[in-house]
Amino acid sequence: MKAAMLRSVIRRSTTSSAATNTYFSSRGFSSESAPERKVAILGAAGGIGQPLSLLMKLNPLVSRLALYDIAGTPGVAADVSHINTRSEVKGYAADEQLGQALEGSDVVIIPAGVPRKPGMTRDDLFKINAGIVKSLCEAIAKYCPNALVNMISNPVNSTVPIAAEVFKSHGVYDEKRLFGVTTLDVVRAKTFYAGKANVNVADVNVPVIGGHAGVTILPLFSQASPQANMSDEEIKALTKRTQDGGTEVVEAKAGKGSATLSMALVKNILHGQLQLFSQQQTPLDCNLIPYVRLGKNGVEEVLGLGPLSDYEQQGLEALKPELKSSIEKGIAFVHGN
Numbered sequence: 473m474k475a476a477m478l479r480s481v482i483r484r485s486t487t488s489s490a491a492t493n494t495y496f497s498s499r500g501f502s503s504e505s506a507p508e509r510k511v512a513i514l515g516a517a518g519g520i521g522q523p524l525s526l527l528m529k530l531n532p533l534v535s536r537l538a539l540y541d542i543a544g545t546p547g548v549a550a551d552v553s554h555i556n557t558r559s560e561v562k563g564y565a566a567d568e569q570l571g572q573a574l575e576g577s578d579v580v581i582i583p584a585g586v587p588r589k590p591g592m593t594r595d596d597l598f599k600i601n602a603g604i605v606k607s608l609c610e611a612i613a614k615y616c617p618n619a620l621v622n623m624i625s626n627p628v629n630s631t632v633p634i635a636a637e638v639f640k641s642h643g644v645y646d647e648k649r650l651f652g653v654t655t656l657d658v659v660r661a662k663t664f665y666a667g668k669a670n671v672n673v674a675d676v677n678v679p680v681i682g683g684h685a686g687v688t689i690l691p692l693f694s695q696a697s698p699q700a701n702m703s704d705e706e707i708k709a710l711t712k713r714t715q716d717g718g719t720e721v722v723e724a725k726a727g728k729g730s731a732t733l734s735m736a737l738v739k740n741i742l743h744g745q746l747q748l749f750s751q752q753q754t755p756l757d758c759n760l761i762p763y764v765r766l767g768k769n770g771v772e773e774v775l776g777l778g779p780l781s782d783y784e785q786q787g788l789e790a791l792k793p794e795l796k797s798s799i800e801k802g803i804a805f806v807h808g809n
């Protein structure tokens with residue numbers, strides 16, 4: 473098992489809202505007080521790209537927003553640019569403008585690629601998305617090698633290793649700066665748990681470990697807060713629903729794509745990353761729970777998994793072979809074997 477690679481897929485992030493609020497209340501929204509930060513979205517005209525572009529335009533921590541896609545970016549950029557917030561928006565289309573879109577970026581978010589249709593697994597997207605992600609990462613390595621890179625494109629369990637291998641081959645890999653975006657699993661675990669436990673969802677915290685496909689998604693309900701009395705059967709059902717959350721949406725959308733709206737929660741990660749830029753003196757515990765802590769260069773510390781129940785321990789053992797093989801598939805793709 474490539475331990476470092478596994479860790480990069482295992483990382484997850486939910487930003488502490490307390491920390492985020494502190495920033496907003498203490499520093500305000502004005503362009504004078506917020507630092508200069510450029511965010512590039514690759515795949516900006518898509519189902520995820522468009523609401524994400526909107527959210528980034530609303531984010532007072534962003535000063536420049538580069539929207540890149542192979543088609544449709546002029547329209548999205550013109551539309552988003554009319555919003556009266558501080559960031560300057562530019563649209564970029566076609567390969568020859570990718571470098572300009574990326575140059576100077578502090579944060580890059582990649583939702584480029586095709587989504588699932590009913591009956592498909594995320595891995596079925598590998599054939600198309602692996603090549604897309606690889607070429608975008610080549611450009612990142614060249615034009616903004618120090619950016620924090622957030623991989624949304626599926627299959628995340630393989631696209632993160634693809635990114636890592638591309639960056640390694642250019643000598644710019646930093647495992648602290650590469651994130652697989654798995655926030656949705658945390659979001660779903662919290663929502664489903666709150667419904668079952670009949671508690672306020674805003675107060676709920678559920679760590680989720682592993683990757684981002686089926687059994688590789690492992691919510692740790694034994695560490696959930698507030699604690700609720702639940703039977704083993706209820707925990708199993710909640711675990712399964714969290715693991716199948718993406719499929720639930722794909723089936724409900726009936727051929728019209730996968731989750732795009734709940735993906736809006738990705739902004740939480742970015743708040744964490746952008747805050748981290750703005751408060752560089754101290755390693756900031758952005759509550760990238762359960763197992764990483766952010767510092768000024770990205771992930772500062774990989775924390776332990778915490779105490780697992782027997783059921784979770786079995787789940788952890790069960791997910792490793794699938795995660796390992798998805799990671800190896802990504803690595804092999806980059807090295808052409």
Ligand SMILES: NC(=O)c1ccc[n+]([C@@H]2O[C@H](COP(=O)([O-])OP(=O)(O)OC[C@H]3O[C@@H](n4cnc5c(N)ncnc54)[C@H](O)[C@@H]3O)[C@@H](O)[C@H]2O)c1
Nearest residue numbers: 515517518519520541542583584585586587624625626653
């Ligand atoms: N990680 C997660 O939690 C998560 C959640 C939902 C969806 N996804 C994945 O995100 C991806 C995008 O989903 P979507 O619903 O936005 O799909 P979409 O088809 O609506 O949008 C994808 C966009 O990518 C663009 N694109 C394709 N090739 C490109 C390239 N080479 N460079 C730049 N842009 C390119 C397309 O033109 C399109 O605008 C899918 O792979 C999907 O499975 C991941």
Ligand SMILES: O=C(O)C[C@H](O)C(=O)O
Nearest residue numbers: 588656717718719730731
């Ligand atoms: O399930 C999908 O294909 C999209 C995404 O990964 C999700 O979890 O919703």
